[in-house]
Amino acid sequence: MHTLTQLRTGQLSGITRLKLSCGLTDFPQEIFDLADSLEILDLSGNQLDTLPDDLHRLTRLRILFCSDNRFTELPECLGRCSALTMIGFKANRIERVAGTALPPLLRWLILTDNRISRLPDELGHRPHLQKLMLAGNRLRQLPGSLAQCQRLELLRIAANQLDELPSWLLRMPSLSWLAYAGNPLEAQAEAAALHGATPVDWSQLSLQALLGEGASGVIHQALWQPPGQVARNVAVKLYKGQMTSDGSPLHEMHACITAGHHPNLIGVLGQIDGHPEQQAGLVMTLVGPDYYNLAGLPSLTSCTRDVYDDELRLHAGVALRIARGIASAAAHLHRQGITHGDLYGHNILCNDQGDCLLGDFGAASFHATTDNVQTRALQRIEVRAFGILLGELLARIEPALSAEELATLQDLQARCCQPEVLERPGFDEIEGLLRERDEGANSLARGNRG
Incomplete structure (x- = not known):
């Protein structure tokens, strides 16, 4: 975090990244003094409602964050910023998005938690668009021009007013991570799928160490003491109830329960009952300390791709056990009428033996459990996400697989990622193929550990 004093006294000369959050009501003109170097500008958490018309003077500016401000429209000056690729205006009051506000190289657009009811056709004329986050708005339809965005991989349209998913959306060749919970189109499927969890009285829980915090909630280790039973260690997730980039935290909770x-x-x-502040929450199995996140979150540079430790290497048996476990979990979810929506390495906990757990249902959505074209398409969109994960695992196997074994798995990966959505295999088939490979590879792994 930087200060206005630093900016105004020239202490920040030559920096590439500037972050100011100090109650700003006007854009500091001194920022233009950084035009020769500034690439990332973060003005989130202020009281801004306009940006200067000559913002394009920041010729190196690639990334702009203006979340948690007071904008009522997306500033049109953004469209004249020739190097700008990522824009974040989450949690403002935006009602209007003009086509002229969209820069030509736009790759990543965040307009979560605003008041947008319509998007311009020009959005579909941005060929580099890869990540589009629109949860928590008032959209009744998407511009048909989006069908032209052949590189679009991640789309968040949860908590809007959509009555249907357009047919072209289900045919998009690169779409892999889709969240649409909390729209009228999903309500019937969700109501049919949702069933309650066992109520756990808040008085039976004793919160202990903080295990983690995300956009949707906070997770604590806790002691659960049911009446007349031995106390047990558990994890407790308390939901914040605020709109996240994926959608509503309460939809996440419903999906966790319904997943079974x-x-x-x-x-x-x-499910927690009787919280003194009526906070929603779940009691979950406590994951052992030997589990770790397979990957890190995507970066500003990688956009839709996870960031892995450069030194991560996996034995074939471990990698294939992870792949098979996630395919099995995804197949199970699809049978329950749920798409995970965020099938990524950073949402996978695993240990050195390849035991793995798929977590974070923040982007999960419900669909019909009957087999029809839309259901198959929604499931095969998620298959592409798995194909990307499988490729990431294969790239980290050491020692290398035999040429024949590698070719077989690369063929499966290519089938999962092919552009014809309905030609991709389903997770039942994927799990079966991986089971055959996994059993052989795990025999080698056990021999190697011995």
């Missing part, structure tokens, strides 16, 4: 039990999902033990 599977060895590759974190088990839900109950």
Whole structure:
């Protein structure tokens, strides 16, 4: 975090990244003194409602964040910023988005939690668009021109007013991560799928160490003491109830409950009842300390791709066990009428033996459990996300697989990622193929560890 004093006294000369959050009501003109170097500008958490018309003077500016301000429209000056690729205006009051506000190289657009009811056709004329986050608005339809965005991989349209998913959306060749919960189109499927979890009285829980915090909630280790039973260690997730980039945290909770039990999902033990502030929450199985996140979140540079530790290497048996476990979990979810929506390495917990758990249902959505074209398309969109994950695992296997084994798995990966959505295999088929490879590779792994 920087200060206005630093900016105004020239202490920040030559910096590439500037972050100011100090109650600004006007754009500091001194920022233009950084035009020769500034690439990332973060003005989130202020009280701004306009940007200067000559913002394009920041010729190196690639990334702009203006979340949690007071904008009522997306500033049209953005469209004249020739190097700008990423724009974030989450949690403003935006009602209007003009086509002229969209820069030509736009790759990543965040307009979560605003008041937008219509998007311009020009959005579909941005060929580099890869990530589009629109949850928590008032959209009744998407511009048909979006069908032209052949590189679009991640789309968040949860908590809007959409009555249907357009047919062209289900045919988009690169789409891999889709979240649409909380729209009228999903309500019937969600109501049919949702069932309650065992109520757990808040008085039976004793919160202990903080395990983690995300956009949707906070997770604590806790002691659960049911009446007449031995106390047990559990994890408790308390939901914030605020709109996230994926959608509503309460939809996440519903999806966790409806998912049911599977060895590759974190088990839900109950739903919190009687919280003194009426906060929603779940009691879940406590994951062992030997589990770690397979990957890190995508970066500003990687956009839709996870960031892996450069030194991560996996034995074939471990990698294939992870792949098979996630495919099995995804197949289970699809049978329950749920798409995960965020099938990524950073949402996978695993240990050195390849035991793995798929977590974070923040982008999960419900669909019909009957087999029809739309259901198959929604499921095959998620298959592409798995194909990307499989490729990331294959790239980190060491020692290398035999040429024949590698070719077989690369063929599966290519089939998962092919542009014809309905030609991709389903997760039942994927799991079966991986089971055959996994059993052989795990035999080698056990021999190697011995």
